[in-house]
Amino acid sequence: GAISYVSFGYINKSVQPISINGVQPTENNVKNNKWKIWSYEHIYTRGKPTGLTKKFLTYLKNDHIQTTLFNKLGYISV
Known part of the structure; x- marks a missing residue:
């Protein structure tokens, strides 16, 4: 142990x-x-996020993802 x-x-x-x-x-x-x-888990970008990076960050902050996927993976939503 x-x-x-x-x-x-x-x-x-x-x-x-x-x-x-x-x-x-x-x-x-x-x-x-x-x-x-x-x-906290951190995500860093080089400059202000745009394009797919911005879409991905928006996806991660989505209420559905915060309450389903994050919980399933063992993370606590923000």
Whole structure:
């Protein structure tokens, strides 16, 4: 066994989360800032996004994608 930091998307039957100071790593605890170990995912562009890059970023921010695909992949929507 080992202890490590992983993204929520990697937690499965073989990777089990632990609580720290009685706080479980849950989406709700991240959102209310009780779980302190988290980070944003970042997307950088060279200059203001245009064309397909702009369309892709718009797609990622779409409510449907934020509430379905992101959750399925283990990410917390913005």
